[in-house]
Amino acid sequence: EAQVTQNPRYLITVTGKKLTVTCSQNMNHEYMSWYRQDPGLGLRQIYYSMNVEVTDKGDVPEGYKVSRKEKRNFPLILESPSPNQTSLYFCASSPTPGQWNTEAFFGQGTRLTVV
Amino acid sequence: ELKVEQNPLFLSMQEGKNYTIYCNYSTTSDRLYWYRQDPGKSLESLFVLLSNGAVKQEGRLMASLDTKARLSTLHITAAVHDLSATYFCAVDRGQFYFGTGTSLTVIP
Numbered sequence: 001e002a003q004v005t006q007n008p009r010y011l012i013t014v015t016g017k018k019l020t021v022t023c024s025q026n027m028n029h030e031y032m033s034w035y036r037q038d039p040g041l042g043l044r045q046i047y048y049s050m051n052v053e054v055t056d057k058g059d060v061p062e063g064y065k066v067s068r069k070e071k072r073n074f075p076l077i078l079e080s081p082s083p084n085q086t087s088l089y090f091c092a093s094s095p096t097p098g099q100w101n102t103e104a105f106f107g108q109g110t111r112l113t114v115v
Numbered sequence: 116e117l118k119v120e121q122n123p124l125f126l127s128m129q130e131g132k133n134y135t136i137y138c139n140y141s142t143t144s145d146r147l148y149w150y151r152q153d154p155g156k157s158l159e160s161l162f163v164l165l166s167n168g169a170v171k172q173e174g175r176l177m178a179s180l181d182t183k184a185r186l187s188t189l190h191i192t193a194a195v196h197d198l199s200a201t202y203f204c205a206v207d208r209g210q211f212y213f214g215t216g217t218s219l220t221v222i223p
Contacts (some may be wrong), residue, residue, distance in 0.1 A: 033211065042215035043203065058210070090157065097207045101165060103148060104211060106158040 002027045006091050006107035013081055013114055021076045021110050023091030029105075030096045032074040033058065034066065036087040037109075043090070049074055050096060081114040088112075117142045119206055121214035129222050131193050136217045138187040138204035146207040147187045149178050151200045152216070158203065162189075194221045 004025045013019055025032065033048035035058075045058030049068040063085055065077040074093075078085060088111050094104040118141040128134050138147070146165055150158040162171045164180035164187060171178050175198065177190045187204055199221045204214045 035213075043213040045210070045213075048210055092158075092211075094211075097209050097211065101163055102146060102207045102211075103160050103163050104158075104205070105160070106150075108157045109155075 002105065004091055004093050004105050004107040006089075006110050009108060009110060011110060011112050013112070015082055015114055016080050019078050019081060019112075021078075021089060021091075021112070023074045023076065023107055024072050025074075025093040025105070026072065027093060027105065028071065029093040030071070031102070032068065032091065032093045033104075034064070034074070034076045035090045035092065036060065036085075037090065038087050046076070046089075078112075081112075083114045086112060086114050117144075117206060117208050117212045119204060119212045119214040121202075121204060121217050123217060124215060125218050125220075127220045127222060128191075128194050130195055133193065134191050136189040136191070136202055136219075138189070138214050140185050140187075140204075140206045140212070142206075142208055143182065143185065144206045144208050145182055147180050148205045148207070149187070149189055150203045150205065152203065153200050161202075191219075196221045196223060 030051045034046040035043045044060045047066040049055045091107040092104045094102045120139045122137045149162040162178040167182040169180045175192045180187045201216045201218045203216045
């Protein structure tokens with residue numbers, strides 16, 4: 001089954017404690033991205049990756065890091081989380097934008113609370 | 116920077132009524148996508164519109180794309196409670212740009 005898998009689904013952590021949210025896809029997609037969703041602000045892109053070892057900042061990259069060492073995995077790293085990073089996070093994958101059909105598939109989401 | 120605007124942001128409608136959600140975007144694109152999100156859930160793909168004039172229908176929902184006007188519409192026919200959700204449009208322009216979403220509540 002084609003899917004994007006995020007872990008964990010729920011996470012409560014303390015300010016400053018490094019954490020990683022994993023994302024894995026099994027569709028051989030080149031493009032992967034991370035979004036955060038906050039009430040009234042819609043989906044905002046944090047980082048995206050066009051392929052292995054190619055990453056770029058989205059609209060709200062501050063306080064986040066990513067890596068793309070393998071095509072299937074795109075972890076989101078918060079080196080020193082702060083309460084303003086409390087949010088619902090989604091990972092998505094799709095074929096490379098600009099191709100014919102670049103329908104994105106989303107993970108189930110990670111609800112992060114930083115206290 | 117490409118901007119994607121949806122109207123309305125909030126929509127409360129009675130069962131059985133018709134309504135249209137609008138998605139305007141600021142730069143040319145031939146690819147537009149509609150997603151549905153239930154509360155606390157992930158985004159689910161609804162429609163893929165890949166050319167000017169494209170029209171797709173699924174049940175009580177119909178989506179269309181006018182690339183010249185940079186406008187997509189999501190039309191709801193005879194709404195039912197199960198359609199209550201947040202609907203997002205997204206444009207592919209080298210990366211994906213999402214609208215702010217339309218929160219739809221269908222009232223019995």
